[in-house]
Amino acid sequence: MVQLEPKNLIIPLPVTLVTVRLRDNGSVKDNIIPLSWVNNLDSDPDLVSIVLSKDKYSGKVIKKSRHFGMAIPGASLMEKVDLCGSTHGDQVDKFKAAGLSTFEAKAIDVPLILECPINMECVLEQIYPFGGHEMYAAKVVATHVDERFMADSKPDFSKIDPLCFVDGQYWTLGKKMEELFFTSK
Numbered sequence: 001m002v003q004l005e006p007k008n009l010i011i012p013l014p015v016t017l018v019t020v021r022l023r024d025n026g027s028v029k030d031n032i033i034p035l036s037w038v039n040n041l042d043s044d045p046d047l048v049s050i051v052l053s054k055d056k057y058s059g060k061v062i063k064k065s066r067h068f069g070m071a072i073p074g075a076s077l078m079e080k081v082d083l084c085g086s087t088h089g090d091q092v093d094k095f096k097a098a099g100l101s102t103f104e105a106k107a108i109d110v111p112l113i114l115e116c117p118i119n120m121e122c123v124l125e126q127i128y129p130f131g132g133h134e135m136y137a138a139k140v141v142a143t144h145v146d147e148r149f150m151a152d153s154k155p156d157f158s159k160i161d162p163l164c165f166v167d168g169q170y171w172t173l174g175k176k177m178e179e180l181f182f183t184s185k
């Protein structure tokens with residue numbers, strides 16, 4: 001084994017597209033921020049977390065609106081993801097720049113992303129500050145899966161081809177191996 005400097009080397013992380021909406025004096029500004037430092041936090045109710053570096057434009061919007069959308073893009077959207085991650089929502093309309101289409105969330109006031117197989121609607125519960133980052137814990141209040149990625153009334157993950165983040169690189173998943181706890185069946 002080679003001992004490296006301490007490093008958070010959890011791989012792979014998912015690539016997600018978090019969507020936010022700023023309403024200000026009658027104007028509406030929608031934005032997309034790619035995030036990979038994300039996690040499931042709890043079930044019943046379902047909670048997720050996202051981690052943003054402090055002072056990010058999208059973080060400021062979430063602090064005001066108290067909710068956000070979270071979409072899971074397929075690997076075919078990699079270029080659009082990268083564009084959204086290298087531009088800033090206070091300067092650029094990323095929906096237009098990336099050529100992504102919206103549909104409206106049902107329970108909260110945010111745009112969701114039509115091209116993404118999975119979209120969740122999330123209501124902010126709490127913010128936990130760390131050194132350079134903040135973790136936003138949020139309740140999932142609605143989940144949408146594009147019918148093209150469903151089979152037998154369930155999401156068909158073999159059709160989704162999610163995009164992964166591996167220490168600064170984009171990867172895709174390989175193939176399905178087994179069902180959880182297959183060794184005890």
Ligand SMILES: Cc1cc2nc3c(=O)[nH]c(=O)nc-3n(C[C@H](O)[C@H](O)[C@H](O)COP(=O)(O)O)c2cc1C
Pocket residue numbers: 015031032033034035036037038051052053056057058059081082084085086087088089090165
């Ligand atoms: C694949 C990918 C994953 C990213 N993950 C994170 C993350 O977890 N947290 C974070 O603060 N920034 C992350 N970023 C960087 C932000 O997406 C980037 O700074 C973005 O331009 C900020 O958008 P905004 O200025 O519109 O808020 C990621 C970027 C990419 C492309």
